[in-house]
Amino acid sequence: MKNIIITGAGTGLGRSLAIQYGKKGDHVFLVGRRIEPLETVKEEIAICGGSATAIACDITNTKDIQNSLHSFLETDRIDLLINNAGTGCFGPLDTYSDDEIEQVLATNIKGTINMTRAILPLLVEQGEGQLMNVISTAGLRGKKNESVYVASKFAVRGFTESLIKELEGTAIQVTAVYMGGMDTPFWDETDHIKDRSRLKSPDTVAELIVDQNAGQAEIFIDR
Numbered sequence: 001m002k003n004i005i006i007t008g009a010g011t012g013l014g015r016s017l018a019i020q021y022g023k024k025g026d027h028v029f030l031v032g033r034r035i036e037p038l039e040t041v042k043e044e045i046a047i048c049g050g051s052a053t054a055i056a057c058d059i060t061n062t063k064d065i066q067n068s069l070h071s072f073l074e075t076d077r078i079d080l081l082i083n084n085a086g087t088g089c090f091g092p093l094d095t096y097s098d099d100e101i102e103q104v105l106a107t108n109i110k111g112t113i114n115m116t117r118a119i120l121p122l123l124v125e126q127g128e129g130q131l132m133n134v135i136s137t138a139g140l141r142g143k144k145n146e147s148v149y150v151a152s153k154f155a156v157r158g159f160t161e162s163l164i165k166e167l168e169g170t171a172i173q174v175t176a177v178y179m180g181g182m183d184t185p186f187w188d189e190t191d192h193i194k195d196r197s198r199l200k201s202p203d204t205v206a207e208l209i210v211d212q213n214a215g216q217a218e219i220f221i222d223r
């Protein structure tokens, strides 16, 4: 049994990954701002015979991370951190508000960095573990009407590739995951995707990630 932290675990891909790992018998720490969806996922995992802990935490806030993760970080070993939580804004650049830009950069970039800084020392102390960052094909190339989201995912890719180099020669593995569109609540507030029925289901993508994860530097679900 592994102990796995998944951010953004209440919905979409994070939820699907949590259920996959829960079914395998791993204990999953479910992180997100809203406790209700996390509690629902915890129940879904319990129905499958697995176990989970729901932790309400805003990953953009380092104090919140310290306060909410503190109690179990002192007692539990962590095998895998999946930085999955993310958000986007879509449309031409001049249509974004300052708040939207701030939220995308704070969640996708700083949230990933904040969680990694909170957990990496534990992995170093243990002498092993894995960091997995959910990026997107938006971390591979520019896309029309996705400039700020793409910028945030290029940043996460750069962060991930740098950590791979920094941790080379240790037993801490760092993995970047790239996928195209998934039909999740991510798209609820925008009409950027016209036909969501053509997107992959997050369950399918989660299954592929769990199957393919052997601690390698990159997992490409799509390119």
Ligand SMILES: NC(=O)c1ccc[n+]([C@@H]2O[C@H](COP(=O)([O-])OP(=O)(O)OC[C@H]3O[C@@H](n4cnc5c(N)ncnc54)[C@H](OP(=O)(O)O)[C@@H]3O)[C@@H](O)[C@H]2O)c1
Pocket: 007, 008, 009, 010, 011, 012, 013, 014, 031, 032, 033, 034, 035, 037, 057, 058, 059, 060, 084, 085, 086, 087, 107, 111, 134, 135, 136, 137, 179, 180, 181, 182, 183, 184, 185, 186, 187, 202
């Ligand atoms: N959907 C796609 O087409 C697609 C494609 C490629 C990559 N991705 C990436 O896949 C990841 C998961 O996205 P998804 O599609 O599953 O979207 P989603 O259903 O909207 O999930 C995002 C999750 O992140 C959580 N979250 C957002 N801000 C947070 C914060 N500050 N602190 C903690 N949790 C936060 C949300 O929960 P709360 O609101 O409760 O905090 C939500 O559960 C993201 O990194 C996204 O960029 C998505």
